[in-house]
Amino acid sequence: MATAGKRGHCQSAGDPLDCFDMADPVQASSERKSLEDREKMTDLERLRHSAAHVMAAAVVRLWPTARLDIGPATEEGFYYDFDLPDHRFTPEDFPAIEAEMKKIVRENHRFEKAVRTRDEARELFAGRGETFKIERLNDIPEAEPISTYQSGEFVDLCAGPHVMRTGNVKAFKLLRVAAAYYRGDEKNQQLQRLYGTAFPNQAELEAWLKMQEEAKRRDHRKLGAEMSLFVFDAEYTGPGLPLWLPAGTVLIEELEKLAKESEFEAGYLRVRTPHLAREKMYRTSGHLPYYAESMYPPMELADASQAAGGGGPDPAAQAGGIASDRYYLKAMNCPHHHRIFAAEPRSYRDMPMRLAEYGTCYRFEQSGELFGLMRVRSMQMNDAHIYCSPEQFPQEFDAVNAMYLKYFKIFGLEKYVMRFSTHDPSRLGQKFVDEAELWKRTEEMVRRVLQESGIHYVEVPNEAAFYGPKIDVQVWSAIGREFTIATNQVDFAVPARFGLAYRDRDNTDKTPMCIHRAPLGTHERFIGFLIEHYAGNFPLWLAPEQVRVLPVTSDQVGYAEEIVRELRAQFVRAGLEFSHDKLPGRIQRAEEAKVHTMLIVGAREQSEGMVAVRRHGQGNQGARPRTEAVAEILRAIRDRRD
RNA sequence: GCCAGUUUAGCUCAGUGGUAGAGCAACGGUUUUGUAAACCGUGGGUCGGGGGUUCGAAUCCCUCAACUGGCUCCA
Numbered sequence: 001m002a003t004a005g006k007r008g009h010c011q012s013a014g015d016p017l018d019c020f021d022m023a024d025p026v027q028a029s030s031e032r033k034s035l036e037d038r039e040k041m042t043d044l045e046r047l048r049h050s051a052a053h054v055m056a057a058a059v060v061r062l063w064p065t066a067r068l069d070i071g072p073a074t075e076e077g078f079y080y081d082f083d084l085p086d087h088r089f090t091p092e093d094f095p096a097i098e099a100e101m102k103k104i105v106r107e108n109h110r111f112e113k114a115v116r117t118r119d120e121a122r123e124l125f126a127g128r129g130e131t132f133k134i135e136r137l138n139d140i141p142e143a144e145p146i147s148t149y150q151s152g153e154f155v156d157l158c159a160g161p162h163v164m165r166t167g168n169v170k171a172f173k174l175l176r177v178a179a180a181y182y183r184g185d186e187k188n189q190q191l192q193r194l195y196g197t198a199f200p201n202q203a204e205l206e207a208w209l210k211m212q213e214e215a216k217r218r219d220h221r222k223l224g225a226e227m228s229l230f231v232f233d234a235e236y237t238g239p240g241l242p243l244w245l246p247a248g249t250v251l252i253e254e255l256e257k258l259a260k261e262s263e264f265e266a267g268y269l270r271v272r273t274p275h276l277a278r279e280k281m282y283r284t285s286g287h288l289p290y291y292a293e294s295m296y297p298p299m300e301l302a303d304a305s306q307a308a309g310g311g312g313p314d315p316a317a318q319a320g321g322i323a324s325d326r327y328y329l330k331a332m333n334c335p336h337h338h339r340i341f342a343a344e345p346r347s348y349r350d351m352p353m354r355l356a357e358y359g360t361c362y363r364f365e366q367s368g369e370l371f372g373l374m375r376v377r378s379m380q381m382n383d384a385h386i387y388c389s390p391e392q393f394p395q396e397f398d399a400v401n402a403m404y405l406k407y408f409k410i411f412g413l414e415k416y417v418m419r420f421s422t423h424d425p426s427r428l429g430q431k432f433v434d435e436a437e438l439w440k441r442t443e444e445m446v447r448r449v450l451q452e453s454g455i456h457y458v459e460v461p462n463e464a465a466f467y468g469p470k471i472d473v474q475v476w477s478a479i480g481r482e483f484t485i486a487t488n489q490v491d492f493a494v495p496a497r498f499g500l501a502y503r504d505r506d507n508t509d510k511t512p513m514c515i516h517r518a519p520l521g522t523h524e525r526f527i528g529f530l531i532e533h534y535a536g537n538f539p540l541w542l543a544p545e546q547v548r549v550l551p552v553t554s555d556q557v558g559y560a561e562e563i564v565r566e567l568r569a570q571f572v573r574a575g576l577e578f579s580h581d582k583l584p585g586r587i588q589r590a591e592e593a594k595v596h597t598m599l600i601v602g603a604r605e606q607s608e609g610m611v612a613v614r615r616h617g618q619g620n621q622g623a624r625p626r627t628e629a630v631a632e633i634l635r636a637i638r639d640r641r642d
Numbered sequence: 643g644c645c646a647g648u649u650u651a652g653c654u655c656a657g658u659g660g661u662a663g664a665g666c667a668a669c670g671g672u673u674u675u676g677u678a679a680a681c682c683g684u685g686g687g688u689c690g691g692g693g694g695u696u697c698g699a700a701u702c703c704c705u706c707a708a709c710u711g712g713c714u715c716c717a
Contacts, residue, residue: 079712088645088646089645089646090646090647091646091647175711176646176647176711176712177645177646177647177711177712178645178646178711178712178713179644179645179646179712179713179714180645180712180713180714181644181713181714184713184714185714186643186644186713186714186715190644190645190713191645191713192645192646193645193712193713195711195712221709221710225653226653232708232709234707234708234709235690235691235707235708239707239708239709286717287717291717293717294715294716294717295717331717332717363716363717365715365716366643366714366715366716367643367708368643368644368645368712368713368714368715369643369714369715369716370709371710375716550676550677551675552674552675552676552677553674553675553676554674554675555674578675580671580672580673580674580675580680580681581675581679581680582673582674582675582676582679582680583675583676583677584675584676584677584678584679584680585675585678585679585680586675586677586679587676587677587678587679588677588678588679589678589679590678591677591678592678598677600676600677602675602676603676604676612676612677614677619677619678620677
């Protein structure tokens with residue numbers, strides 16, 4: 001993993017694998033900003049960076065032994081890293097720090113820039129015991145000037161820029177305390193990081209805080225519990241292993257229905273594979289030994305001759321002198337699909353061969369990385385592998401792309417970026433498989449497809465997978481969280497590892513290319529995203545409870561039951577509620593449960609064969625003939641409209 | 643895995659060393675109901691698990707776990 005860059009995945013030279021890693025949070029980069037970047041800093045970033053100085057100054061006043069590292073602006077505010085062995089920050093310290101910050105703001109110091117020689121700066125920080133600053137000083141390229149900023153008694157090694165005076169830092173708030181490894185490397189010591197945010201004025205700060213509150217309301221973990229979609233039962237099931245409740249299972253099955261329909265239309269063949277496989281599978285794929293740590297530990301069958309049955313023990317294990325047989329829970333489906341491809345002789349007439357499966361994978365994510373449904377240890381992937389010839393590739397890739405766009409339209413996803421990761425020619429044969437021509441051609445094809453479909457994409461050099469370029473789809477949930485929700489990868493290398501081949505027209509064996517694709521990602525992350533995207537107000541086709549019929553009095557129960565029967569006969573998820581509550585109470589509960597459509601039937605409706613339609617969140621839509629209302633519901637479900 | 647915080651009834655939360663509480667939900671009954679909460683009653687908790695201090699622990703201490711916020715990681 002040493003060659004892996006800061007933020008990508010599948011980029012290490014040791015990784016010849018598919019990798020549907022769905023996580024890719026945006027992280028504040030700990031890399032140095034160039035001088036040009038600094039000039040581009042927005043006013044808000046200047047303000048926040050200045051606020052970081054004010055906070056650091058306050059901390060040093062309160063804890064004079066604190067040593068400073070760095071304090072940049074981030075997307076939501078700023079942080080500053082401290083080394084302070086004799087005190088651990090807790091949120092209880094915030095009022096004192098904020099009070100001291102206010103004092104510094106009132107003192108209204110100028111941010112005074114001073115350009116210094118290296119030796120002067122070194123001496124200055126050595127005198128203050130600021131060892132991190134001296135190390136950071138050594139990072140600054142020879143050509144760049146060294147500058148410090150002073151506000152009051154506080155001096156920091158800093159290239160700026162800042163606001164004019166501490167008095168300009170008007171509205172700020174400390175947010176949280178966290179640990180952070182020095183230089184972002186877990187081999188280094190941990191520093192204490194204080195996060196805060198700052199805005200030009202109090203009103204904007206408060207608006208932002210309010211937005212954060214709103215975000216919490218649509219958090220998928222909260223809504224998932226409220227709507228009984230899933231639970232985590234760590235004590236019995238295990239951390240990161242969700243149990244899908246009936247309502248959540250509806251979402252899964254509707255998504256699978258969508259996927260199966262689109263994949264059927266697009267000529268995919270469905271396959272099914274077990275949740276585990278022998279060690280040899282992952283040794284051949286290359287996952288072992290590099291990634292064993294990210295997989296659940298193997299199940300070891302001590303008596304191999306007995307365990308192995310007809311096949312005998314794993315020869316590789318025997319060769320190593322181990323008379324045992326190991327099975328691993330699968331962390332990805334591709335090796336299994338490769339073996340399916342290899343199961344029978346293949347002809348060019350079979351190509352392209354598109355093997356699809358909602359495969360369940362298990363990844364032993366570190367405990368601290370688990371995050372609701374977004375980062376779990378068991379996941380069901382909208383997986384498929386397309387085996388094709390290089391000639392067939394553009395068309396296949398284009399079709400995959402079209403499927404992505406189809407899905408985005410269905411879900412009303414307007415804000416997304418495709419992140420196109422390409423190779424670096426200078427690293428062919430090391431980080432990237434040594435196929436210069438294939439790289440060039442494939443990347444050009446991919447680029448052209450992206451451009452022609454008018455998709456918004458960014459190209460990221462040097463972040464491709466070992467075996468080919470890839471596209472990650474990044475989306476934002478309605479609350480502004482960014483996720484990699486889907487991925488589409490080109491693979492020229494792994495089919496060869498498995499010895500995959502097809503007989504071509506010229507009667508020679510050729511190795512196929514492979515496209516790994518998962519436009520709906522995993523159920524877990526995709527549904528987590530959808531919950532936030534819709535704030536739990538699912539469109540009719542997805543809504544766990546689509547229709548609830550509410551008779552006004554017991555006299556209409558029979559009529560209501562008739563309507564429910566009619567709907568259920570058409571596979572509409574409809575129910576009836578008649579309880580001791582008055583109508584407004586039952587409406588309230590249906591609204592709270594986010595039931596998509598309520599059909600209210602009283603004496604008036606019954607006598608005229610009507611229903612009064614009420615849409616969740618939209619109030620009373622008025623009475624309509626029952627047949628018309630039912631037909632409209634069926635149409636909307638069929639068209640996957642809201 | 644690391645740092646910090648949190649963990650009390652199904653849910654939201656109150657309870658700072660002296661008999662575990664409220665609202666909602668659940669259940670039972672009354673009410674026959676017209677577009678976001680009718681009324682009355684009942685049951686429900688080993689206060690995350692374990693250990694310790696104390697006459698006495700939800701409350702103080704230790705430890706383990708899960709979750710949350712970050713960091714690292716992310717095949």
